[in-house]
Amino acid sequence: MVFQAKPLDDKLQYVSDSIRMVPDFPKKGILFQDITTLTRDPKALKLCVEAFVERYRGQKIDVVAGIEARGFIFGPPLAMALGVGFVPLRKPGKLPGETIGAEYQLEYGSDRIEMTVESITKGQNVVIIDDLIATGGTLGAAVQLVEKVGAKVHEAACVVELPELQGRAKLKATNVPLFVLLEKAA
Secondary structure (H helix, E strand, O other): OOOOOOOOOHHHHHHHHOOEEEEOOOOOOOEEEEOHHHHOOHHHHHHHHHHHHHHHOOOOOOEEEEEOOOHHHHHHHHHHHHOOEEEEEEOOOOOOOOEEEEEEEEOOEEEEEEEEHHHOOOOOEEEEEEEEEOOOHHHHHHHHHHHHOOOEEEEEEEEEEOHHHOHHHHHHOOOOOEEEEEEOOO
């Protein structure tokens, strides 16, 4: 399938151009979207965060949940701008207290994320944020965690979507909308 991205405005084009693509990482056949080049460019980072803030300002959001590790980059500034709390969704064994977890598949393996039980409460509206959606496994697991405690996922948000890996379709099965800033080829 040939991937054709939508035309971007100047701000999003700048963000897109700041992302380095690394072939064969973390394993052969993967074209890794490296956002560390975005995060070290203050203009690109600011434009990226501002786009998320613009999206969620004025909506009833109670919590921003960020997926380890790159969701920790965009989640806290978004939460601060919205005047809400930030909750980390982490790899196993990284959080104190009682946790719940969910397993998921990646395009190159499997993993698990966890959340402390008391970090999100029943009835809260949550935005889940990460850097990228590929197969949708990580975001799907995050949705499971938030819903296990009786909260509602308002929307999932990512900087980059790799559409040909069909993560959006997997997330659609959860009835959670997805907002992405950029679509890129895998």
